[in-house]
Amino acid sequence: MKALRRHGARIAIALVPLLFALLHATDALPIGVLQRLDSIIYDARLRWTMPRTLDERIVVVDIDEKSLAEVGHWPWARVRLAELMDELFDRQQVSVVGFDVVFPEEDDTSGLQQLRRLASGDLKDEPGFVQKLQQLQGSLDYDALFARSLRQRPVVLGYYFTSDRGGRTAGVLPPPVMDKGALRGLPIKVTSWNGFGANIAPIAGATTMGGFFNPAVDPDGVVRSVPLIAEYQDRYYESLSLAVFRLLMGLPTVEPGFPPEGTVPGEYQNLESVRLRLGQKIFAIPVAEAVTTLVPFRGPGGPEGGSFRYVSASDLIAKRIPPGTLKGKIVLVGTTAPGLLDHRVTPVGETYSGVEIHANLLSGLLDNRMLVQPDYARGFDLVVLLLAGLVLALALPLLTARRALVLSAVVIAGIVALNFALYTGAGLVLPLAAALGMAIVTSALNMSYGYFVESRSKRELANLFGTYVPPELVDEMVKDPDSYSMKAASRELTVMFCDMRNFTKVSEQLQPAQVQELLNTLFNRLTDVIRSNRGTIDKYMGDCVMAFWGAPVEIEQPAHYAVKCALEMANAVRRINEEQRARGRAEIGVGIGLNTGMMFVGDMGSDIRRSYTVIGDAVNLGSRLEGLSKVYGVDIVASEATRRQAPDFAWQEIDRVRVKGKEQSVAIYWPAAPAGRIDRAAQEELQAWATFLEAYRAQDWDHCDLLLPELRRMNPKKYLYELYAQRVASLRTLPLDPEWDGTSRFETK
Incomplete structure (x- = not known):
């Protein structure tokens, strides 16, 4: 107890990460970084454990680029689709067909509608024309031909729900699989929409089976799950995957799966499962919030992914596939053609075809190989946090550095091992980021407390900054060292990345001493320009220099200084090129990226090497913008945030882009010149x-x-x-x- 009292401050500090982790776990204070980290962990865990084997039961009939080239642009004449259905069921003898496409409009490619208008208009008095039309319309009504090819066959039609079209509807919905009364009056959260786009009546009436193909898109834009059941106007409809699965099972009824009797509180909002009942047999599909289920991906997507066999639709229509090749197979008709826009971002691929998402879910249902995030996931997270957090907070201050390191490693390894064991052994998807982050941060705080608190002095701090930032800024810091800290802070700064174009090619033509001379000349002049504009040089990376404005010394209008510096750097490179030309040497180019935003700035690195640097999404975007300068053929690319904070320049908007790792688009600009000099x-x-x-x-x-x-x-x-x-x-x-x-x-x- 005496030792604990002596280390009270360190224990209190160690409990801070635990407190924030608990607030995050209870949703009282969600932390976006931890939410994103949980998604990253889930995606990595899924990729590591995928079977990566071919499921021979399911075949994707692909409306691919080859099919579009042979048959024509989409949508095809329905007579072609009727031929496809006859081929699949008559010659290939498949068991079930599901459509990951929708037919919301009538097909008039045969010209039947125009002929009917003529028969009732200009040519109505021509009995020969009317009689001939009556004889031909059976063969010209492509919608009826397609509907006839679907009738009496095990086919599931696809459709979609919407909530972004003002409640508009098109087509005819299939019968619902459940009504509101089945939920016992409980406020169950179900994915809900207010509009839909379904198949036209003649086609929809050819079969009673239909399923929506909407996925569930997470906040980061990644599809990890699919709603099994969705609500529209107090009626409940099934997904495409579930509809195909039910058809294969003999059409069992759909029921909500509640926890055991007596364990359901009145405010219960989630189902435990979706149950399929066929006589006395019950098949339970575990579901998470909003009645969604995680997709058990088998492997990389696409024809070359190795998870499912892909067959080109054109090969089937042209009868190039030997009869009976697909006998007994489950067929999903979809598209991989980029122009048809049915690609999704998934944990296993950034351009994953929508039809294969349903194929993966159907495969998991057939194998009863489903993943689930159980209702008690939050409780599990809280228990792990409390046990691990209290052990670390109370024990670490009492141990030597080496033993503290060992204990931290054991606790972190135990948290990870337990989580992975439950995932691989029982298919349970449980949160990990909060416990993992709390353990790492708690260990780091305890082990670095003495160094950062007890050995720091005002003068030493200011002198130490001199190894990271320009000496002229250190002079200002020494005047008031208490105002500066090397600890990481989140601040709005402007970051710059500057890369030399063509430098490698130029250096290949020079001797090593000449390369050294050229590189020294470049960095000396660019460094002078950065320092004269009050910038902090972060690092040199080969032929690239990184700098930022606004830290450690705060300055007004950091974006202005950064843009001014970028223009002067571009001019400095032009002057160097004049010298290069005078010597008969090749010229070099320059690419500069500028971005302004919130970023972490502070002393970061290892015990061997550290640096005062910036990190964060805003920094990453600055790096991406530097790379885009080459794409657009300009020497400087700045973000919208930088342009906004540097209004005293004339700007040319280049484009609106969505860079790797960012789902939100950003406008990019080129500074033409100071506003008064254009x-x-x-x-x-x-x-x-x-x-x-x-x-x-x-x-x-x-x-x-x-x-x-x-x-x-x-x-x-x-x-x-x-x-x-x-x-x-x-x-x-x-x-x-x-x-x-x-x-x-x-x-x-």
């Missing part, structure tokens, strides 16, 4: 460009084609205009997308 011609060019961007984002390609030649005339050497000319030419070939906002997606760093 000439009239440049102003007119920027105005013309703004008009072009407006037309581009409105998908007005004709207007774009009128504006681009004028922009090229104004600035013939600007690659940006050539790039957009190529984009417009490519996009013109695609159908207009009402949801497209002009954002460009980049998947590489």
Whole structure:
């Protein structure tokens, strides 16, 4: 007890991570980083434990690029789909077919509607025409032909629900599988929508089986689960995967699965399972919140992923597949063609076909290989947090550094081992991030407490900063050292990444001493420019330099200094290139990325090497923007946040992009010059460009084609205009997308 009292401060500090972890676990104070870390852990764990074997029971009939090239653009004439159905059931003898596509509009590719209008209009008095039409309309009604091919066959039609179209509906829904009375009046949370897009009546009436193919998208944009049951106007409908599974089982009834009698409180909001009852047999499918179930992915997706066999739809229509090849198979009809936009981000792939998500879930149902996040997951997390947190907080202050390290490793390993054992042994998905983060932070706080608290002095701190930041800023810090700390802090800063283009190619033509001379010249001049603009140099990385503004010494308008510095650095490289040309040497280029935002800044690293640096999403975005400078052919790329905080420059908006690791798009800009130094011609060019961007984002390609030649005339050497000319030419070939906002997606760093 005496020892505990002596280390009271350290114990109190160690309990802080436990407190925050408990608040997070109870949802009193959700911590986004931990939520994201739990998702990352789940994704990694799923990838490590996937079977990565072929499920020969399920076949994906793929409306792929080859099929579109042979049969024509989608949607196809329904007579082709009727041929596909006849091929699957008559020649191939498949057991079940499920459609991951929807048929919401009538098919008039045969011209039947036009012929009927003529028969009731201009040609109504031509008995021969009317009689001939009556004879032909049976073969020209493609919707009826397709519906006839579905009738009396085990087919599940697909459809989708919506909540973003003002409650609009299209088509006919299949019969629901459950009504509200089955929930016993309990406020069960069920995925709910207010609109739908379903199949037209002739097709929907050909079969009673249908399932929605909407996935459940997590806040980070990743599909990890699928709603098994969804609610629309107090009626409950089944997913495509569940509908196919029920058809295979002999159409059992669907019931809500509650915990044992007497354990359900009045405010109970979640189901334990979805139960399928066929006579006396019951099959229970475990579900999580909102009646969703985690998708047990088998492996990487796509035709080459090795999880499911893919067969091109065109090969079946053309009868290139030998009869009986697919006998007894479960067939899901879907698409991998990029133009049909049925790709999702999943834990096992960033462009994963939607149809294979349903194939994975169906495979898991057939094998009873399901993952579940149980109702008691939160309670489990709280117990682990309390046990591990109290052991670490009370024991670490009493141990030597080596023993404390061993105890921390044992506790962390125990937390991880227990979690993984329950996952692999029972399919239980339990939270791990809060306990893991709490144990690591608690151990780090205890083991570093003495160093950061007891050995620090004001003067030493200021002197130590001199190893990380420019000496001229240290002079200001020494005046008031109490205002500065090396501990990590979250602050709004501006970060810059500057990379030399073509440097490797240039260096290959030089002797080692000449390369050293050129690199020293570059870094000396760029360092002078950064320091003269009050920047802090973070590090040199090969031929790249990283700097930031606003720490450790706070300055007004850090974005202004950063943009001014970037323009001066670009001019400095141009002067160096003049010297290169005078020596007969190749020139080098420069690419600079600027971003302003909240980031962590502080002394970070290992015991061997540390540095005063910045980390965070805002820093990562700055690095991505530097890479984009090469794509758009400009020397500087700045984010919207930087442009907003540096209004005294003339800016040209380059694009709106979604970079790797970010789901939200961001506008990017190029600083043309200080606002007071831009000439009239440049102003007119920027105005013309703004008009072009407006037309581009409105998908007005004709207007774009009128504006681009004028922009090229104004600035013939600007690659940006050539790039957009190529984009417009490519996009013109695609159908207009009402949801497209002009954002460009980049998947590489």
